[in-house]
Amino acid sequence: MALRLVQVNIKARDDSALGQFWADALGWGVSSEGPGVTNVEPLNFKWPDPAAVCVDVVTVPDPETVKYRVHLDLATTSAQHQQELVGRLTELGATPADIGQGDVPWVVMADPEGNLFCVLEPRPIYQDTGPIATVVVNCENPRVMADFWCEATDWTLHEVNDEHARLRSSSGVGPYLELLRTSDPDALQSRIHLDLMPYPGDDQAAEVARLHALGAHDADVGQGDVPWKCLTDPEGNDFCVLRAG
Template sequence: MALRPVLVNVKAVDDVAVGRFWAEALGWELSGGGSGATAVKPPGFDWLDPVGVCVDVIAVPKPRTATKNRVHLDLATASAAHQAELVARLRALGATPVHVGQGDVPWTVLADPEGNEFCVLEPREVHRDTGPIAVVVVDCVDPRAMARFWDEAVDWTLCEVTDDHAVLRSAQGVGPYLEFLRTPGGVKTVPDRVHLDLVPGPDDDKEAEVARLRALGATDLDVGQGDVPWTCLTDPEGHEFCVLARS
């Protein structure tokens, strides 16, 4: 078993504009604009052998609803000055402040040009080696249940699990963390605009991996995708994710 998270998949009406925003925000490369899928990735990123995750912005016809996304990115900073500079730069690029009930916290909550929430974190020692994306955060009801599923689903290492959160990271100890955060009202009500895509290892059979995920509690998902080389699933709390084909 070697399924690895490879993409943070973001839906947008204007994939090029949102992709350009995220490329500027992360300092990464932009490719594929105009095809309905805009890739944002660090230089040299190999999606067939990922050691982190990149961002893929996919064009969809409908704008997002007012419902808060259950998946978002936390961005890393190296100092208080860096945090302030990054927030100012992101706002100049088109990000807007949003309130999701965060109260008085040391991080800043913003939304990209189509309203997808993300956070700019205060400097934390644990995030000094993650790259610009510190954490992919998933709202959930039961972090322990999410830990049981995702620890078996992917080859990332379970770093911590409590009643409040579960944290995984690449087995190589590089790239962002994946955190399942217990969140009031975390029950899914609308399709997510942001989800994870997974890729099998070079020696793994995609259909066998999908069957294994179903046995762990994943459910098939029909979003009108038709005959495509990837498989759409949901985890036990209904978070969408896809298993990609390697070719």
């Protein structure tokens, strides 16, 4: 039994506008499964596929009250590409962001609704990930979190130390999941969480029970009667378990 990381979920005031921003930023397309939801995924993409972690943008009444500790890092292939991507993102409505990062080779930005993300300088490890290099989760203990996410998913642990852990799909494709130690992760606000999905034939309830045994807890975020299950990881980060697809 294992789960797949299939998408990141972004809370928004306007899912259509923010979804279009991320589609243009990543060079992907948009679709919708219903009012208030915009799906952002590669063109001609059959979801789910480990080659890409997609983006689901959902309108909520007051996204500012939602706190998650996740952000996206975008990949570049050269210094010129990084500069051009920052320029294009600025034209699309992104703005520079100062979170105390100082003089670093990556560029911290905010999307049109204020969600932070980074445009990385070219790094060899991210040259085959697609436009999203890594999904970053801020945490207090990367080793503990790596143990949980390795057991929760079928992703492979590539590196772990006291400062960060790096996982990737067992298929060896798509972006990485990076667990980054932060002294005060609660001080970092974003409106993004992870969505996981069982494999076909696996039971959602059994997977949720397995996650409970690993240290996950049920979460009430006002979701009501929905087909997915809202949980938190051992450090309190919200995530959802979708029905098997």
